[in-house]
Amino acid sequence: MGAWGYCLFQSDHDLDNVGDMGHELGLSKLQEDAHAVAKAQGKTEEEVERSIHYDIYAPCCSDPELIRKHLDSGVLVEMLSKKEAKILKPLTGSTDEGLEYWFSDPCYMYILLSACAMTLGCHLPASCIALLKKIFTEGGLMPDAQRQMHKALFGPDGYKDGEPYDFASKNLLEEVNASFEERLSSGPGYGGLNVVSPGGMFETGMTTSTTSIVVKELRAQFNTPDECGGCGVEHRPKGKNLLTCSKCLNRKYCSVACQKKHWKIHKKVCEPAKKSL
Incomplete structure (x- = not known):
């Protein structure tokens, strides 16, 4: 479960969590219904699987406009509110909490969900953008991913509410091929293609929800005003x-x-x- 690059959406961890959040947001049911309709119209199983795939990350979605409308119906704001509440929730120091944060850091998940919504051109509340500007350097994001989020939030040519935004991340295959070619051109020797995966499980050297002084301050302001x-x-x-x-x-x-x-x-x-x- 490593990463193939240092940008957003270039790790197995990212794509697994994007899939899980999509399911929680109701995309699995939408996709099942769309598959059923297509099959009723005479399309084969192979045609259906190839042509209909719903995802909250636009480059992986066969119908970004449909998914944008679904998320803008209120389900996205509801999930963002839940994830914000988890970020601000007082830490207990329990083993269960530690394991949960280790696998899926709440701060990282909030940033990842927001980034996905940007690629679709969803409407993000002003409060979400304000929070992102405070925490985008936290949660375990690699430096390249931080630079991507900084550009999206502060410009130039950053994210505009309601307009699809391109983070210019290569997909996994493109990144793997580029990395492999770079290693081949550098001469003899061996280099692994994988890098440490961000957002949980492995120590990336970046701050997390439990080590960030920024998140600690936000948590303190919220819980002990x-x-x-x-x-x-x-x-x-x-x-x-x-x-x-x-x-x-x-x-x-x-x-x-x-x-x-x-x-x-x-x-x-x-x-x-x-x-x-």
């Missing part, structure tokens, strides 16, 4: 209310000193508060 971001106390001396970050009006602190000490972490997620009309 009334505690000092620096030391965790709930009140200033003599029971006075905590101070509030003047930029985001969200994070609270017991003192200016505590805020300054914590700023190197909080600045990674701090955003100007929206002004009320």
Whole structure:
């Protein structure tokens, strides 16, 4: 279960999880129904299997427009909300949790699902884009995949809501062939084609949902909003209310000193508060 390249959608792990999420989003049932209709129209099993395949990753989908409409019906937003909740859920440190995060890091799965939706041209909520901009470097993404997501989120020529986006990732066969040819041209010697798979199971050297200080800060803001971001106390001396970050009006602190000490972490997620009309 390795990877054939360092970009998005170039690992067995990615494609396995894309398939699982597609099934959870109802694509298996849509595909079964489409197969039944095609067979009733006289197409052979081979013709049906070759011509009808539904996937949330557009290059692997035979009818991206149909799947986009299905996801935009509300099922995509619902799944994104569930995955966001898992990212922000307090860690328990249990063995079951460790195994789950090891196989499918919640942060990585959120990014992967969003990337798939971009390839289809789905409508992504503004809150999703805002979260992606904070966590796309987390969850185990390789540097090449991080650069792809950075371009999609910040440009130039990045993702536009409702328009199909091309991450320009070679498919597995293209990547394998290119890698093999590169090794052949480099002279004698042996080099494995596989690289370490991202997003779980193997240590890639990238941060994950359990090691990322960015995700830790987001998790803390969500679960303990009334505690000092620096030391965790709930009140200033003599029971006075905590101070509030003047930029985001969200994070609270017991003192200016505590805020300054914590700023190197909080600045990674701090955003100007929206002004009320």
